[in-house]
Amino acid sequence: MFAKAFRVKSNTAIKGSDRRKLRADVTTAFPTLGTDQVSELVPGKEELNIVKLYAYKGDAVTVYVSGGNPILFELEKNLYPTVYTLWSYPDLLPTFTTWPLVLEKLVGGADLMLPGLVMPPAGLPQVQKGDLCAISLVGNRAPVAIGVAAMSTAEMLTSGLKGRGFSVLHTYQDHLWRSGNKSSPPSIAPLALDSADLSEEKGSVQVDSTLQGDMRHMILEGEEENGEAHQACEEKSLSEAPEDTSTGGLNQDSTDSKTLQEQMDELLQQCFLHALKCRVKKADLPLLTSTFLGSHMFSCCPEGRQLDIKKSSYKKLSKFLQQMQQEQIIQVKELSKGVESIVAVDWKHPRITSFVIPEPSPTSQTIQEGSREQPYHPPDIKPLYCVPASMTLLFQESGHKKGSFLEGSEVRTIIINYAKKNDLVDADNKNLVKLDPILCDCILEKNEQHTVMKLPWDSLLTRCLEKLQPAYQVTFPGQEPIVKKGKICPIDITLAQRASNKKVTVVRNLEAYGLDPYSVAAILQQRCQASTTVTSAPGAKDSLQVQIQGNQVHHLGWLLLGSLWQLLHPRCRQQRSWSPCSSPDSPCMFTHICFHLGYPLA
Numbered sequence: 371m372f373a374k375a376f377r378v379k380s381n382t383a384i385k386g387s388d389r390r391k392l393r394a395d396v397t398t399a400f401p402t403l404g405t406d407q408v409s410e411l412v413p414g415k416e417e418l419n420i421v422k423l424y425a426y427k428g429d430a431v432t433v434y435v436s437g438g439n440p441i442l443f444e445l446e447k448n449l450y451p452t453v454y455t456l457w458s459y460p461d462l463l464p465t466f467t468t469w470p471l472v473l474e475k476l477v478g479g480a481d482l483m484l485p486g487l488v489m490p491p492a493g494l495p496q497v498q499k500g501d502l503c504a505i506s507l508v509g510n511r512a513p514v515a516i517g518v519a520a521m522s523t524a525e526m527l528t529s530g531l532k533g534r535g536f537s538v539l540h541t542y543q544d545h546l547w548r549s550g551n552k553s554s555p556p557s558i559a560p561l562a563l564d565s566a567d568l569s570e571e572k573g574s575v576q577v578d579s580t581l582q583g584d585m586r587h588m589i590l591e592g593e594e595e596n597g598e599a600h601q602a603c604e605e606k607s608l609s610e611a612p613e614d615t616s617t618g619g620l621n622q623d624s625t626d627s628k629t630l631q632e633q634m635d636e637l638l639q640q641c642f643l644h645a646l647k648c649r650v651k652k653a654d655l656p657l658l659t660s661t662f663l664g665s666h667m668f669s670c671c672p673e674g675r676q677l678d679i680k681k682s683s684y685k686k687l688s689k690f691l692q693q694m695q696q697e698q699i700i701q702v703k704e705l706s707k708g709v710e711s712i713v714a715v716d717w718k719h720p721r722i723t724s725f726v727i728p729e730p731s732p733t734s735q736t737i738q739e740g741s742r743e744q745p746y747h748p749p750d751i752k753p754l755y756c757v758p759a760s761m762t763l764l765f766q767e768s769g770h771k772k773g774s775f776l777e778g779s780e781v782r783t784i785i786i787n788y789a790k791k792n793d794l795v796d797a798d799n800k801n802l803v804k805l806d807p808i809l810c811d812c813i814l815e816k817n818e819q820h821t822v823m824k825l826p827w828d829s830l831l832t833r834c835l836e837k838l839q840p841a842y843q844v845t846f847p848g849q850e851p852i853v854k855k856g857k858i859c860p861i862d863i864t865l866a867q868r869a870s871n872k873k874v875t876v877v878r879n880l881e882a883y884g885l886d887p888y889s890v891a892a893i894l895q896q897r898c899q900a901s902t903t904v905t906s907a908p909g910a911k912d913s914l915q916v917q918i919q920g921n922q923v924h925h926l927g928w929l930l931l932g933s934l935w936q937l938l939h940p941r942c943r944q945q946r947s948w949s950p951c952s953s954p955d956s957p958c959m960f961t962h963i964c965f966h967l968g969y970p971l972a
Contacts, residue, residue, distance in 0.1 A: 373479035374426035439550035464495035755838035
């Protein structure tokens with residue numbers, strides 16, 4: 371289920387009533403857990419978030435996150451533990467054992483086939499079809515996968531351990547595991563055996579060695595059923611496997627020895643010092659703390675990492691800046707009610723002068739180049755005109771029929787050639803054009819057809835363009851042009867009010883410009899440090915809207931414009947002004963977005 375990346379819909383803190391309900395659901399779903407264990411799993415006062423996401427196949431999943439790690443996930447009203455939870459409670463579910471080589475297949479999205487099971491001396495655990503089970507590896511009782519039994523234990527034995535055994539939902543090293551602190555499975559020794567069982571164990575080892583020798587055929591049946599799709603999952607799992615496969619992929623970087631909170635504190639300090647040393651100038655002061663975070667600190671975050679203050683020990687930007695003020699690095703003042711600004715910076719402070727700007731390692735850059743999504747390139751938007759039925763006679767001589775799409779320059783050329791070809795240019799005044807019956811029917815109103823005999827060139831061309839139907843052409847890089855009738859929908863940013871007098875910012879029509887609403891929501895959640903949700907836009911078919919908590923109109927507008935700075939024409943970029951390019955025939959993308967956002971153009 372989580373073999374490929376998922377899309378996050380929302381991430382909010384859990385309410386007290388929902389926390390109590392979750393405890394009751396955990397007690398019902400896992401009756402073997404005691405009251406103390408349930409309270410430990412779902413803490414009463416520690417931070418607990420609800421993350422709603424869509425898996426790559428479209429399944430809606432609710433994930434409960436505690437201490438930065440996903441502990442539970444809910445699918446179709448069924449509650450499942452994650453591997454992080456099972457490492458703390460390894461006996462929570464019936465556990466089946468498989469070989470280490472099978473794990474990479476499971477991570478790639480394959481189900482566990484019965485030939486891959488290792489028969490323990492005490493026999494297989496007794497389960498029924500549909501029961502939730504854990505899967506561990508030989509020599510370590512720590513579960514590495516969670517799945518649903520495809521048949522009962524009796525049916526498994528009757529089939530001779532052939533066929534599909536478990537539908538795997540979640541595994542160690544999948545994308546749900548990566549959303550946590552990426553810790554490795556603990557080493558949990560297998561349960562001790564009685565001396566009477568030793569002879570039986572030796573026999574089972576001989577049988578299992580035969581299975582291990584034919585490892586590549588253990589899940590062949592699953593590959594035949596899944597076909598090319600399964601082969602793609604297998605290739606993906608191999609490409610994403612850790613570099614050191616000789617140790618089972620359990621080696622971690624030195625930073626992994628630290629807790630997630632310590633790593634985030636370190637990243638926060640790094641981005642703070644990097645922004646002060648390289649980006650903030652004296653002329654920028656006083657600088658809003660929110661602007662400092664969104665425009666400077668986030669841009670200093672290393673590739674492949676995400677700065678999230680809520681996961682640090684400070685929890686809030688204001689607390690972190692207060693700490694930096696106590697160290698006399700900066701000075702923060704409340705220049706207006708409820709709005710703090712950085713008013714002074716000690717650039718000679720030892721922490722700033724001694725800070726070394728980190729250089730990205732070539733290895734990390736190589737890994738990220740393959741997995742990173744292509745950067746956004748804005749579409750080329752071109753206004754067009756569509757020939758309606760009432761204008762067909764005027765354009766048929768040039769070979770255009772009803773429904774033909776024309777550019778403004780083409781329309782002008784056709785009108786000029788038509789007037790010259792039919793000798794309609796006034797001999798006494800070449801600025802006037804005589805109207806023949808076709809022009810009268812096409813561009814004049816009914817009350818003008820017997821009174822207006824001539825029109826100036828500019829008036830004639832303007833009236834003709836007004837009579838044509840508006841249309842537009844959108845061309846994304848590397849794709850065929852898309853032509854549609856009507857006017858292109860602008861990016862709509864509005865401020866709405868919800869229950870309890872809460873304000874939210876709603877953004878619509880992002881798809882028309884090739885912007886993924888889910889990606890925009892994820893970026894805004896970090897930049898604005900506010901919760902975001904993606905919902906269906908009311909009154910619009912197959913259209914989504916992004917909702918951001920709080921009034922983020924100004925911040926969102928300049929965020930979109932700032933990302934388009936490099937799209938300005940060179941002259942505009944050199945002048946460092948927010949003015950649009952002066953060429954009306956080929957306005958830059960910045961001009962389009964400025965207009966659609968409602969920002970005044972100088």
